[in-house]
Amino acid sequence: MKISKEKVYDKNGYRLHILPSKKYKTVSIVAKLKSPLKREGITERALISHVLQKATQKHPDVRSLQSALENLYGTGLSSDGTKKGENHVLSFRMEVVNETYLTNQEPILEQALQIFSDVLFDPKVDQDSFDESIVNREKQTLEQKITSIKDDKMSYANMRLIDHMCESEPYALHVHGYLEDFKDITAKTLYDYYRSMINRDLLDVYIIGDIDESEMEHLADQYFSRPSSDNSDDHQVSEPSTKREVNEIVEREEVNQGKLHIGYRTNIKFGESDYFALQVFNGLFGGFPSSKLFMNVREKHSLAYYAASRFESHKGLLLVFSGVDPKDYKQAKTIILEQMDAMESGDFTLDQVEESKEQVINQLQETMDNANGLIEVFYHQMLSGKEMPAADIMDNIRKVTKEDVINVANKIELDTIYFLTSQEGGEE
Template sequence: MMHQQKKVEKIDMNGYTLHLIPTKKFKTVHFVAKFKTALQRENITTRALIPYILMQGSKNYPTRPALEKKLDDLYGAVLTSDSSKKGNNHIISIRFNVANEKFTKNNSIFEEAITLFNEMLFYPRTEEKQFSNEIVKRELVTLKQKIESIIDDKLSYANMRLIEEMCSQETYQLPVHGYVEDLEKITAKSAYEYYQKIIKEDDLDIYVVGDIDSEEIEELFATKIHRKSVKRSLNKIEKNVQQEKEEVNEVIEKQDIQQAKLHIGYRTNCTYKDDLYPALQVFNGLFGAFPSSKLFINVREKNSLAYYAASRIESHKGLLFVFSGIAPKDYKAARDIIEHQLKAMQQGDFTEEELEKTKNLIINQLLETLDNPQGIIEMLYQQTVAGTLLPPSQLIERIKNVDKNDCIQIANQIKEDTVYLLTDKGGHLDG
């Protein structure tokens, strides 16, 4: 699986870093641009809006239908965008998938595609030095719906509230799509001014994955994509300062709901660039990432205390989250049994057989990720964000070498921080 992939080339270009990943696995070629800066309260909502505005048209294709026609001419190319959070960074991703010209009769596809990509990133549709009023109004409605849909989805809402409570003094608390109350302050002019700041100041990494000739692609990028007057932002990414709490913070919120959400946040004191990171992944696999994990088996199966119970790690901020859906009356019992699973891990209460099985599950998951072009890019981008070198093949090797003591060591570094319960208004909290 891995051996088909040639070496990744990383090239410093005109104001951005180009990552070329030649592989014969895919029939299409994938271009992804990632703009990264420090999370900040004052611009988070405007920033979340930008990727949606950029998708609505460019200088030469000013309407969505004109842009769709151009994409159709490029054999049904696909353009998408979103924003995400990794540690204390906010990232805007613009993704562009095009047919490989090797399989078509048109040998100028890459040139046309990179020209269009440049336009989508740096030459959006404008009207009198600002974005189109009509587009901004429409996309503000879309963003509002996105923010509100999180509030309506109780699992996402509970997770957001847990992070707000747990990281109340840290920028990581900021929600990726921003705040409804900011929307009315955003205008076509203010959004365009902030966009100018992004294209001048953000760190920009561009990834190209596919059956490509690296020299040809590098040359096309060198001639077609220039970032003008880049000045690196002085917004330093907040150091991973952790609020150490004297005691576990318990937050109980009540709404009209049938199923309660019990979400628990832990500090792992370990991030992607740390030596114990592979052990943290294996720990999470044993603890809550799979149907064979302790949370699923003990909280859900054996004790029927949860409709679901799982955990996941945030690799760049050093957090571990447990999610569970429970009957409101089972709060104390479910919380006790979840906490007991961490103690069991700290005491090494798992077998060598379970350890091996979990390592294989994680490795298979990573290999599956590497069978997908976007998966390859996300895994490589993890290194960029962490400022470290841990290629996927090396990560897999290190996961294979994780032993029982490593898992026990990392389990003992993990500290419970905040318990968040979203429950019914009846308030039955007895065990």
């Protein structure tokens, strides 16, 4: 949904996205670095997103860099790594006070862009190596993050579902990397990878706020231009080679509550004509508190502590999450699968379709009310190569019929059933 007034420019080594808007009191700047998901280098990428925001050549330690940001009226800086389909995306975000609201009219935005540029392109380096103490400290932080996933049983069960469901596909790779890689990563090897990454990855820079478009274009060229490199739009997609039998896995851990997670293939991607109906389908199936999963699995039968669904837009997956007592596994599984059967047969009302459409639209509007949410909407569109005005997206959702939802339901294929249960419990 190409929001009105968004301007996109192909620049020297990056794409610039500008959205002048008086809606926000701050200016949001987001840089996204995209590369295909690969086992080799994924841990380095996850680590780099932490290391880069800790020090630059001009601000060579955490305290100095944080002080510089604080002096710019508490400018915020953060980063993370995510999977978008079968691509790995590192996002660096900065939120800056709009200098037009300041009494002294300091060039706050340009100073912030200078720091942002230094974080990306001029990190603290000594003799072609990152700072060893920073790298070691961020290794520990990342190790804790990877290890803690197992403590969050819902996240762990979701990770294990994807491990099994997408076993031979890049999407199965873990976005935070792998502990076994740490022993081979040094400050020097990490810097070598960074140099390759910063020139090779596709870079998109988004700037949103009450800004002057021509001024922003000039400043962005000054701070984000890169030398010409071999980067190209290497967005990749792989599919399972053949349709397989439904895979059912039970794994045992010490858990208080069983985690029943189910994976489906939607066969529908962001930007395809059925995508709007898929959004409405998910609302009816498990996306909202009024959905079939919530009402039937949790409320009516009291079989689940929670029951919901979400879909992955660029990979074409629908994931069901539920927390159940181990003794209720078979019954809960049966009732969840029955909700999909009900969707396929059209066992829902026109009023429920209309309610789901309004909920989807409200959710989308809430997302776009937030600057970072709006940037994610832009980025989703760009990855899919399908752009349209926000109003057209809303109209397409409103046009979804009950028959459209039924057609979507019949395209969806059950792939993997995963149950994480206690040693004492089981699937009886």
